Amino acid sequence: QVRLVESGGGLVQPGGSLRLSCAASGFTFRLFAMGWYRQAPGKQRELVATITSGSSTNYVDSVKGRFTISRDNAKNTVYLQMNSLKPDDTGIYYCNVRLVGDYWGQGTQVTVSS
Numbered sequence: 674q675v676r677l678v679e680s681g682g683g684l685v686q687p688g689g690s691l692r693l694s695c696a697a698s699g700f701t702f703r704l705f706a707m708g709w710y711r712q713a714p715g716k717q718r719e720l721v722a723t724i725t726s727g728s729s730t731n732y733v734d735s736v737k738g739r740f741t742i743s744r745d746n747a748k749n750t751v752y753l754q755m756n757s758l759k760p761d762d763t764g765i766y767y768c769n770v771r772l773v774g775d776y777w778g779q780g781t782q783v784t785v786s787s
Contacts (some may be wrong), residue, residue: 675697675698675699675700675770675772675776676698676699677695677697677698677768677769677776677777677778677779677781678694678695678768678778678779679693679694679763679766679767679768679780680695680696680781681764681781682759682781682782682783682784683782683783683784684764684784684786685783685784685785686785686786686787687758687759687760687785687786687787688757688758689755689758689781689785690721690729690755690756690757690758691751691758691781692753692754692755692766693709693729693752693753693755693766693781694750694751694752694756694772695707695709695750695752695753695768695778696748696749696750697749697750697751697768697770698749698768700772700786701758702732702746702749702768703726703746703770704726705726705769705770705771706723706724706725706726706766706769706771707723707724707742707744707751707768707769707770708720708721708722708723708769708770709721709722709723709742709751709753709766709768709769710767710769711762711764711766711767711783712762712764712765712767712780713715713761713763713764714764714778716764718767718770719733720733721733721736721740721753721766722736722740722753723742724742724743724744726744727748728743728744735761736755738755739755739757739758740755740756740765741753741754742754743785745784747781751768753766753781757782758783758785759785760785760786761785762785763783763784763785763786764781764782765780765781765782765783766780766781766782767769767780768781
């Protein structure tokens, strides 16, 4: 079955960096686009970044120039490098793949606070 497992979250000070990972299994990873979403307390889940099977990327305006999404097809893993973190980046970060339906990981908490 499809499985997505996120890791790498934590507590970081403003201006700091984190690298999130999402290990995927149960489907042919290299053929599908992947996405990172986040959900802040009291807010709806929002799309942060996507990467196609050909490694084309797209970002929400609020993270452009600070976050980088990438993939390693040999490891069936997608990454989100987050630099210059701000308190507004706080939330639970989820990995997503759209096959016949949407699949989600369990999420990893990112907290940006001094």
